[in-house]
Amino acid sequence: MITLTLRFAKGAALVVTLGLTAACGLPSSGPNKSDIFSGSVMEQGDAFVLTVDDRVNRIASITPALGFAAGFRNAGIVGSDTINAGDVLGLTIWENVDDGLLVPTGQNATVLEEVQVDGSGFIFVPYAGRIRAAGNSPETIRRIISEKLGEQTPEPQVQVRRLAGDGATVSIVGGVNAQGVYPIERPTRTLASMLAAAGGVGVSPEIAKVTVVRGNHSGSIWFEDLYDHPGHDIALRGGDRIFVEESTRYFTALGATGAQDRVQFESQAISAIEAIAQVGGLNTNLADPTGVFVFRNEPEAIARQLLGRDDIIGTQRIVYVLDLTRPNGVFMARDFAIRDQDTVYVTEAPFTQFNKTISAITGTLSAAAGVNNIVQ
Structure with missing residues (x-):
């Protein structure tokens, strides 16, 4: 009887030891909510953790706009009959x-x-x-x-x-349907009309960026803005270089999402909800909808507004928290704009770690039984 008790005690101790070891070394897709909050400045960390609400959305969702400086906008229209040096x-x-x-x-x-x-x-x-x-x-x-x-x-x-003399010409390269050197003629004296003469853009209009280089100065604008807001159209000058390219902006999706990937922007603006949808949504078997985080480096001016502090100096690490289970949580995520190089991270639900622990212990029990049989 004493022998059986000792054997049982040894087996139980072995199971507990192996179970705790398994629990401590469980695989995970990344840090959990507690890990992230422990990195807050309030916990002696180096990042500010903010819950997204209407005020935060108004400040953080400002997307840097493209546009031309006054020197481009105020330039008068010229024609192909403009005389140049050397003519x-x-x-x-x-x-x-x-x-x-x-x-x-x-x-x-x-x-x-x-x-x-x-x-x-x-x-x-x-x-x-x-x-x-x-x-x-x-x-x-x-x-x-x-x-x-x-x-x-x-x-x-x-x-x-x-x-x-060649008269006034511009060069157009990049994502247009007909690259080349084009004269500034009466129908093509502005940027929009010159792009039309080049056959239009050959990349997705939603993410096409147009850059004009004039001497030592340059300016850029979104292709869609150029046509949606005629006031943004500018007059061209001889020697202008026009580049059309597809936007290289991206965000990174990690954690308990349908896919973990680096994702290119498919439009000028992407909300947090759209970003999650682009990677297959939340993983229903793993994700914690109360733990959707967006990691971003915010410039000093925006960080000061977000935190209501005047002692902020330089770029700050900000972690935005989205809780999709709140009554207005989805609306907040819909209004939160993702910016270039953001990281969207979804934590695993607590029960996921619990299930992993149970699975590890169950597997450990089987292994312990085998060991116990060997000992016997």
Whole structure:
């Protein structure tokens, strides 16, 4: 009897020891809720943990917008007849007198061929002096020359034409249907019309980003915004470079979701609910709907508003908590905007760990029984 009792005690001790060992080393898809909350600044951690409500949503869901600076927006529209440095012009001048300034005796007009626009953008016309040509149309140059000569000869008539030169062009590359170099003509003097001339965008319009590089400056806009808000359209300039590319923004989904993956944005804005749906929703066998977390590095200005503190310096680690079981939890998740490089993490439900523990102990019992049989 004593022998049986000792054997039972040894077997029980072995089971408990193996069970505790199994429980401590159980596999998991990541930290649980307690682990995350223990990393809070309130618990001497280095991240701020915030429950998402209407106030947090108003501050945190601001998505950085794209748009052009004033220098792009205020640029006036130019046409294909705009003269550039290096262009070659032809001038014909008529005078209504027998002894004119430029017209030879016995003729009614004089022709000045191959008048080149110098690197500073000027041309020289006898008796009219240096005339600003670059940036002006032939009509404007004609008017300026006529005014200058009109001070010395009555009612001169002037004709200006471009003999050589490429005129104003832009280059379009990237996700368009017809890349190339295009002249700025009357129908294509703005960004939207030039993109149409290039066959439109060849990537998904929802995530197409258009960038214009002009000299040392650049500006970007979403393709959809360009057409939804005509005020965002800008006038083009010769030498502009237009790049069309698909957005590279992404978020990472981890934990008890249908799939754990790095996911590209499929539209300009994605809510937390849409992000979860894109990876197959919550795993019904594992997920804890009260423990949906979004990890993000927030800039100083937004962090100060979120925390209501003026002593915040620099970018802060923020952990947003979404509880889908609350009466308005789904609405909060629907209104919470996911941003570029966010991490969406869903914790496992407590019963999942419990089941794993039971399974580990059950497996341990079987192993212990085998060991006990061997001992016997």
